[in-house]
């Protein structure tokens with residue numbers, strides 16, 4: 301084992317514990333239950349002992365076609381024969397040009413320009429800076445504030461944490477962040493009415509009140525369309541997204557749709573905003589853009605936004621932002637191959653069919669004593685575990701029910717990570733019916749075991 305490095309698994313585990321510091325991981329947890337992945341094929345990944353796991357969260361919400369998809373592997377190899385990377389500062393590169401055109405062709409109407417970066421967080425950071433500078437460039441210097449939804453998540457950089465709103469991740473940094481205006485997410489599960497339409501109307505009303513009071517200071521609103529990911533897989537009532545769009549138009553506020561998790565077919569459409577015919581001013585994509593292969597992200601903008609930055613250098617309207625690996629050729633080549641497969645295999649339609657099947661499969665889980673809510677949007681699912689179904693009282697934090705159930709799932713042959721006591725289930729679009737069935741079986745066993 302240890303691949304071509306010929307190290308035994310025990311040595312590798314010891315080295316990982318000695319030298320590494322993993323993201324979003326309490327390292328004492330890792331020391332107790334370490335894991336090193338060595339290879340993958342299709343929707344299965346293998347650890348250094350050769351144990352196989354179904355990829356139950358698409359390697360953190362990004363893998364689309366499975367691992368080692370021949371066409372993407374080949375596209376990267378072919379690109380290597382030309383060049384691996386050159387800077388995008390002041391010079392485009394071939395695959396980045398072609399990908400920009402492809403993205404604009406599939407993006408919601410109105411988006412005409414592609415600005416590259418290398419992670420979801422950087423794509424959102426860029427959208428926030430663009431929205432801010434847009435108003436500065438237009439001489440509306442008082443429009444500096446951002447509105448965001450409670451429990452929103454847009455990444456872990458200082459700017460994206462500022463428009464984020466998850467106490468567990470963000471509270472400790474409060475004095476480091478800029479203040480965003482937070483409006484309540486239209487969550488139905490614990491709302492006293494339990495009625496989606498009521499929740500939708502109330503939430504839009506509170507947004508309207510905020511806009512009426514403060515629109516002249518507000519630059520933009522950020523949201524995750526249709527379903528909030530890291531905030532607990534919270535689905536929006538139908539009509540909310542469209543309502544937010546109308547209010548943004550009415551009050552001259554830029555709408556930033558963060559499609560980092562929802563983009564590329566996961567919700568049953570190419571982009572989640574399409575479900576309600578919403579046309580954002582700025583839209584961010586990452587994760588599934590390369591099929592889950594390489595770190596490429598992008599911020600898409602309308603011509604109106606782009607125009608506000610266009611002029612002679614001396615006019616000081618330039619967008620001074622970029623990263624070393626912005627528009628990396630290998631990544632863009634992978635993304636082009638990814639989009640070819642989407643087209644050829646009609647993946648978006650397939651995802652929509654698979655979502656229906658998944659909803660049937662998940663239905664049974666509702667009968668388990670401690671499953672409080674099952675939230676699904678396409679192939680994005682969250683299963684909330686509660687101590688008491690009737691009162692919806694959560695399990696005590698210290699019990700770590702979500703974490704323990706996913707550890708059990710790992711033992712049973714599926715990888716995923718919880719969000720508190722919400723179990724994330726986000727299979728690759730390529731998962732077959734049989735594999736989906738097997739994953740749901742493991743989900744169930746893991747939940748039963750831990751609760």
Ligand code: PLP
Nearest residue numbers: 419420421454455524529560561
């Ligand atoms: N925005 C959303 C909606 C996300 O779900 C994520 C990641 O989970 C991000 C932004 C940040 O993306 P990245 O982890 O690539 O920085």
